[in-house]
Amino acid sequence: MNILIALLIGFLYAVSVYLLLRRSIVKLVIGILFLSYATNLMLFFAGGLTETSPAFVVASEAQNVVMTSDSLPQALILTALVIGFGVAAFSMVLIYRFYKETGTVDLDDLSDIEKL
Amino acid sequence: MNIVLSIFMLFGLAALAPFVNQRFPKISGWLLSIVPAGLFVWFLSKIPAVVQGLPIAESYPWLAAMGINFSFKLDGLSLVFALLITGIGALILIYAGYYMRSYQKTNRFFGYLVFFMASMLGLVTASDWILLFMFWEFTSVSSFVLIGFKHEKSAAREAALQALLITGLGGLALLAGLIMMSLPYGNFSFDAVINTPELFLESKLFIPATILILIGAFTKSAIFPFHFWLPGAMQAPSPVSAFLHSATMVKAGIYLLARLHPVMESQELWIYTLSVFGVVTMFVGAWFALAQQDLKKILAYTTVSALGTLVLLIGTSTAYSITAALVFLLVHAFYKATLFMMAGNIEKKTGTRDIRKLGQLSRFMPVATVISLLALLSMSGIPPMIGFIGKELMYEAKLTAPEAGNFILIMGFLANAFTVFVSFRFAYEVFWGKSVSFEKPPHEPDISLLTGPAVLVLISLVLGIFPNQVADLLGPAFQAILPGEQLIKLKLWHGFNEILLLSFLTVLLGIVMFAFRRKIIRLVSYMNLNFFNAKLSQKFFSGIDVFLSLTKKKTAVVQHGYHRFYLMTIFISAGLLLLLTTNAIDFSVDFSWHQSPLNYLVILAAIMIVAGSVAVITAKSRLLALIATGFVGIGITIIFVIYSGVDLAITMVMVETLTVVIGAMVVYHLPKYLDYSGVGSRIRDGIVAVFFGGVMSYLALHTSSPEGIDKISAYFAANSYTKAFGENIVNVILVDFRALDTLGEIVVLALAAIGIVSLLKLNAHKKSSR
Numbered sequence: 001m002n003i004l005i006a007l008l009i010g011f012l013y014a015v016s017v018y019l020l021l022r023r024s025i026v027k028l029v030i031g032i033l034f035l036s037y038a039t040n041l042m043l044f045f046a047g048g049l050t051e052t053s054p055a056f057v058v059a060s061e062a063q064n065v066v067m068t069s070d071s072l073p074q075a076l077i078l079t080a081l082v083i084g085f086g087v088a089a090f091s092m093v094l095i096y097r098f099y100k101e102t103g104t105v106d107l108d109d110l111s112d113i114e115k116l
Numbered sequence: 117m118n119i120v121l122s123i124f125m126l127f128g129l130a131a132l133a134p135f136v137n138q139r140f141p142k143i144s145g146w147l148l149s150i151v152p153a154g155l156f157v158w159f160l161s162k163i164p165a166v167v168q169g170l171p172i173a174e175s176y177p178w179l180a181a182m183g184i185n186f187s188f189k190l191d192g193l194s195l196v197f198a199l200l201i202t203g204i205g206a207l208i209l210i211y212a213g214y215y216m217r218s219y220q221k222t223n224r225f226f227g228y229l230v231f232f233m234a235s236m237l238g239l240v241t242a243s244d245w246i247l248l249f250m251f252w253e254f255t256s257v258s259s260f261v262l263i264g265f266k267h268e269k270s271a272a273r274e275a276a277l278q279a280l281l282i283t284g285l286g287g288l289a290l291l292a293g294l295i296m297m298s299l300p301y302g303n304f305s306f307d308a309v310i311n312t313p314e315l316f317l318e319s320k321l322f323i324p325a326t327i328l329i330l331i332g333a334f335t336k337s338a339i340f341p342f343h344f345w346l347p348g349a350m351q352a353p354s355p356v357s358a359f360l361h362s363a364t365m366v367k368a369g370i371y372l373l374a375r376l377h378p379v380m381e382s383q384e385l386w387i388y389t390l391s392v393f394g395v396v397t398m399f400v401g402a403w404f405a406l407a408q409q410d411l412k413k414i415l416a417y418t419t420v421s422a423l424g425t426l427v428l429l430i431g432t433s434t435a436y437s438i439t440a441a442l443v444f445l446l447v448h449a450f451y452k453a454t455l456f457m458m459a460g461n462i463e464k465k466t467g468t469r470d471i472r473k474l475g476q477l478s479r480f481m482p483v484a485t486v487i488s489l490l491a492l493l494s495m496s497g498i499p500p501m502i503g504f505i506g507k508e509l510m511y512e513a514k515l516t517a518p519e520a521g522n523f524i525l526i527m528g529f530l531a532n533a534f535t536v537f538v539s540f541r542f543a544y545e546v547f548w549g550k551s552v553s554f555e556k557p558p559h560e561p562d563i564s565l566l567t568g569p570a571v572l573v574l575i576s577l578v579l580g581i582f583p584n585q586v587a588d589l590l591g592p593a594f595q596a597i598l599p600g601e602q603l604i605k606l607k608l609w610h611g612f613n614e615i616l617l618l619s620f621l622t623v624l625l626g627i628v629m630f631a632f633r634r635k636i637i638r639l640v641s642y643m644n645l646n647f648f649n650a651k652l653s654q655k656f657f658s659g660i661d662v663f664l665s666l667t668k669k670k671t672a673v674v675q676h677g678y679h680r681f682y683l684m685t686i687f688i689s690a691g692l693l694l695l696l697t698t699n700a701i702d703f704s705v706d707f708s709w710h711q712s713p714l715n716y717l718v719i720l721a722a723i724m725i726v727a728g729s730v731a732v733i734t735a736k737s738r739l740l741a742l743i744a745t746g747f748v749g750i751g752i753t754i755i756f757v758i759y760s761g762v763d764l765a766i767t768m769v770m771v772e773t774l775t776v777v778i779g780a781m782v783v784y785h786l787p788k789y790l791d792y793s794g795v796g797s798r799i800r801d802g803i804v805a806v807f808f809g810g811v812m813s814y815l816a817l818h819t820s821s822p823e824g825i826d827k828i829s830a831y832f833a834a835n836s837y838t839k840a841f842g843e844n845i846v847n848v849i850l851v852d853f854r855a856l857d858t859l860g861e862i863v864v865l866a867l868a869a870i871g872i873v874s875l876l877k878l879n880a881h882k883k884s885s886r
Contacts, residue, residue: 006816008722014809015729017687021680021801026738030745037752046819054760055845057837069760072829075849077764079861085771086868089778096782097875107679
């Protein structure tokens with residue numbers, strides 16, 4: 001399974017890079033979303049894959065902790081997810097605003113717009 | 117009280133100076149001079165200790181791991197310079213307090229000037245090469261702002277820029293040279309190099325390091341061919357010319373050469389380079405001083421000549437020459453600072469410093485005349501001024517020079533005669549000569565304007581008569597430059613010998629030249645125009661222009677303005693670098709622990725992700741692309757759920773839903789989805805994407821940690837309930853162990869929300885302007 005997940009991570013990165021290299025600003029933003037998918041998954045994968053063992057301690061057994069799935073990467077990803085959402089929402093609105101101001105969604109037009 | 121404190125006191129004073137000047141504009145010069153004057157006295161009190169061979173050393177760790185320390189040492193050489201800096205500095209501040217009144221924005225001027233003073237003091241007391249370099253750059257920067265003080269004038273701006281670029285370039289060369297020099301030692305302390313020079317002298321980098329250090333010293337001290345920035349620097353107000361560009365800053369290069377001399381004295385490269393460049397600069401400076409019409413330019417070129425003389429004397433490396441260098445260092449600082457201040461006074465009182473428009477000033481300002489004349493006597497080397505002793509020693513040094521003595525002697529003789537000529541011309545044309553009608557009759561400069569020059573001239577006179585008063589001070593300095601030899605005894609009267617004859621002939625030639633001054637000036641001007649019209653300054657600027665246009669072309673290639681190609685560059689280079697690093701660590705991937713049991717749900721999720729991604733790439737409508745993105749997100753959520761990331765899954769579902777909803781709202785407003793790229797660029801981007809994805813897969817296999825390894829999470833697991841009373845470890849980490857991170861996250865979200873609102877609302881006025 002690990003190899004499958006590793007390949008999946010690479011696949012997500014590839015999709016992200018491909019989208020980031022497009023001229024359309026919408027695809028650029030979707031590319032950013034994919035970049036955070038890939039990175040989150042990579043971080044998750046780095047903590048090791050543990051099935052059916054969420055990072056919980058039971059109060060009664062607090063003195064005698066059984067090693068569960070790695071909690072630290074999960075906490076980091078959680079933060080990243082929320083911030084990623086902030087970035088996504090902001091960039092979506094930025095696209096809207098960009099289009100309203102410039103009348104185009106083609107990033108290559110940007111250098112011409114500067115000259116106006 | 118110690119050295120560091122004295123430097124920091126001056127830096128503190130630099131910060132306070134603007135406020136002092138603001139609050140007490142009438143007496144700010146006197147007030148500000150208290151601190152440097154106090155420090156001068158403190159340094160004086162250190163003479164006995166230094167004479168006894170007990171230098172004061174201080175060291176504080178700075179970047180100790182790299183062998184860089186905040187180290188200071190006050191030995192004989194440093195002490196001479198420290199006394200010059202604080203003593204002349206105090207006098208200059210008194211002078212500037214009055215002189216700068218007619219200027220705008222003088223508050224900052226005093227800040228800059230005192231900042232320079234502090235930097236210069238740091239430079240000469242530092243005993244760590246990096247620390248020295250830091251102060252060295254400080255002085256370059258303060259010189260830049262002070263030359264460009266009258267920044268409304270384009271000439272001042274150009275001169276400031278030129279000085280900065282040349283000394284800055286030299287500074288970089290110096291840094292490289294100092295690092296190369298210190299490499300064999302592993303630290304940057306002076307002592308390492310001075311105590312065991314062999315390590316450096318025998319290292320492969322000896323020649324490049326020496327050349328770079330020499331470039332640094334030569335640019336700073338205006339040695340040919342870098343001398344042209346110094347006459348340009350005369351755009352600065354007179355206190356600056358007197359302090360930075362004659363008495364102290366330009367001597368920094370000399371200081372560095374003197375400091376390194378004990379290390380280098382056995383090296384022919386060092387001796388010959390110093391001698392050759394010294395002689396050339398000495399002569400060139402004196403030659404160009406001959407026909408100048410601007411008082412300050414005359415003084416600037418004689419300063420260039422004096423700096424060349426100092427380099428030559430260090431390069432000659434005999435007991436006579438080093439003694440001469442030290443005496444001349446003092447002599448020159450005294451008379452040149454005086455003359456620059458007097459030139460400023462003359463300009464202030466008459467409105468010009470063009471020698472052709474001046475004359476008969478002795479009638480209007482007798483005291484100023486006497487002071488100037490004494491300083492000019494010292495400059496021409498006429499007894500009883502200390503300048504005479506300086507010149508006698510110089511001749512002695514040149515006569516006893518081990519090599520090429522005759523050539524050096526002739527050049528030195530001519531340069532000295534030229535200096536005598538210039539001094540006489542200065543004295544005669546300004547104070548006597550033709551009568552000139554002034555708009556309003558000039559009068560004696562004010563007491564504040566005369567204090568500094570008078571004190572310095574008195575010192576020159578007293579030391580000329582009782583020269584051994586400085587021998588105590590110069591002895592330890594001599595030891596620092598040429599250990600193993602003794603300082604030559606200083607006397608005003610040497611008896612009738614060939615040196616006295618030389619001195620006499622020098623003055624005689626100067627006077628003869630003076631008698632034919634019109635012809636000489638015409639001849640020199642003619643030759644300057646037709647034969648020596650190098651215009652180094654203009655060449656320098658056209659060189660800069662060429663460099664700028666090259667840079668522009670280069671920038672146009674690298675900074676092309678297409679985001680896609682920037683990103684492509686980043687991804688390709690990041691991929692290659694990652695590949696290189698992981699290869700370096702371990703090329704083989706250990707697959708033994710990658711055997712987690714097969715799980716069909718994961719395969720389903722993978723299919724969802726792949727299908728969604730393909731749909732995103734091929735989608736003909738934006739809405740479809742967005743929904744497919746959400747689909748991929750759900751696929752990842754499934755993987756989180758399977759592998760025990762419950763909190764992640766919950767958050768992910770919410771985030772995905774909201775993202776798709778917001779995205780749908782936005783894309784609704786956008787125009788039809790267009791295909792911008794052709795097949796060629798798709799294939800190219802595809803290759804880049806697959807390459808980068810492959811690297812990341814490979815990296816993922818490398819980084820995923822095997823079971824049983826020590827994890828930081830064990831700490832969280834152990835303390836989650838016992839200390840933070842939470843069963844869900846991930847949540848406890850977020851709200852307890854790493855609560856500040858979460859706070860930051862909330863701030864980011866709030867900022868994003870504010871940004872979104874302003875982006876949506878802020879369109880009213882834009883619309884109307886279109």
